[in-house]
Amino acid sequence: MALHPTLSIPNFLYGTAWKEDRSAALTELALRAGFRGIDTANQRRHYFEAGVGQGLAAAYRAGIVTRADLFLQTKFTYERGQDERLPYDPSALLSLQVEQSLASSLEHLGCEQVDSYVLHGPASNYDWTDDDAEVWEAMRRQRDERRTRLLGVSNVSLRHLEQMAAAHFEMPTFVQNRCYARLGWDRDVRVFCRERNIIYPGFSLLTANIEVLKHPLIAALAAHAAVNPAQIVFAFARAAGMLPLTGTSDAGHMKQDLASVELVLSPETVQVIQSIAE
Numbered sequence: 318m319a320l321h322p323t324l325s326i327p328n329f330l331y332g333t334a335w336k337e338d339r340s341a342a343l344t345e346l347a348l349r350a351g352f353r354g355i356d357t358a359n360q361r362r363h364y365f366e367a368g369v370g371q372g373l374a375a376a377y378r379a380g381i382v383t384r385a386d387l388f389l390q391t392k393f394t395y396e397r398g399q400d401e402r403l404p405y406d407p408s409a410l411l412s413l414q415v416e417q418s419l420a421s422s423l424e425h426l427g428c429e430q431v432d433s434y435v436l437h438g439p440a441s442n443y444d445w446t447d448d449d450a451e452v453w454e455a456m457r458r459q460r461d462e463r464r465t466r467l468l469g470v471s472n473v474s475l476r477h478l479e480q481m482a483a484a485h486f487e488m489p490t491f492v493q494n495r496c497y498a499r500l501g502w503d504r505d506v507r508v509f510c511r512e513r514n515i516i517y518p519g520f521s522l523l524t525a526n527i528e529v530l531k532h533p534l535i536a537a538l539a540a541h542a543a544v545n546p547a548q549i550v551f552a553f554a555r556a557a558g559m560l561p562l563t564g565t566s567d568a569g570h571m572k573q574d575l576a577s578v579e580l581v582l583s584p585e586t587v588q589v590i591q592s593i594a595e
């Protein structure tokens with residue numbers, strides 16, 4: 318199940334957003350189905366991280382997995398991305414907010430270290446700002462103190478990444494973005510990542526690309542391989558070098574999504590899907 322030869326990263330991540338009081342049961346179900354990578358965030362507005370932790374605990378108790386089998390990823394979210402249920406003191410310095418948020422995540426998830434800690438989104442949609450620099454430095458410190466193994470950023474543009482690189486910031490291990498087919502499946506960011514060995518976890522691969530799922534070519538490919546269009550999209554994402562996330566709440570879809578790992582698409586097919594929605 319390893320995506321990366323040395324970093325022990327699974328080749329599929331199970332996303333826990335918008336699961337609310339089903340977070341625990343669905344996390345456990347995903348682990349039973351075979352997922353070993355879990356994506357969450359300490360952002361109560363969209364995620365119930367404590368529920369994810371309950372699901373992990375249930376899976377440990379049932380002997381399905383141990384902590385060592387898992388890749389756990391969570392995120393730091395600025396106040397503007399949160400509702401009133403904050404995991405930190407909003408009047409504290411940003412660096413302290415990072416510390417408080419990650420401490421709360423570790424408590425929610427019942428562990429001493431996560432595998433990946435992600436900046437949920439930069440402070441500005443346009444530039445990599447001083448606030449981001451402070452948060453990133455605080456995240457690096459948390460990594461050095463072993464509360465996370467790896468670091469990532471999310472919802473970033475090529476401009477953000479180029480500014481990080483130009484200012485000689487340590488580059489992230491992960492760039493997690495919403496992946497729109499109509500934007501060449503985030504081509505510019507993915508090229509930047511490929512050139513620097515940054516892993517690109519793509520999310521909303523299905524929900525952001527309904528037109529692709531309905532496209533006659535995808536339907537034909539799915540019929541030919543006796544799979545469903547969602548599986549073709551996940552197989553494409555992997556063939557194009559992404560680490561896909563799925564947000565399914567359905568046991569049958571969990572199995573289908575995981576089975577897409579076995580689907581091999583020819584380079585020509587990957588090329589055609591690459592340009593399908595442009």
Ligand SMILES: NC(=O)c1ccc[n+]([C@@H]2O[C@H](COP(=O)([O-])OP(=O)(O)OC[C@H]3O[C@@H](n4cnc5c(N)ncnc54)[C@H](OP(=O)(O)O)[C@@H]3O)[C@@H](O)[C@H]2O)c1
Binds near residue numbers: 334
């Ligand atoms: N970093 C960020 O800012 C950010 C933002 C958004 C999301 N995310 C992460 O990405 C995860 C996934 O996002 P998403 O929910 O937008 O992902 P998604 O996987 O594109 O969408 C999930 C939808 O696809 C359906 N689906 C999944 N597998 C299917 C299959 N085999 N056949 C038919 N339908 C299928 C699901 O329906 P069923 O439930 O019926 O299967 C659900 O409606 C989130 O949970 C979260 O962890 C991160």
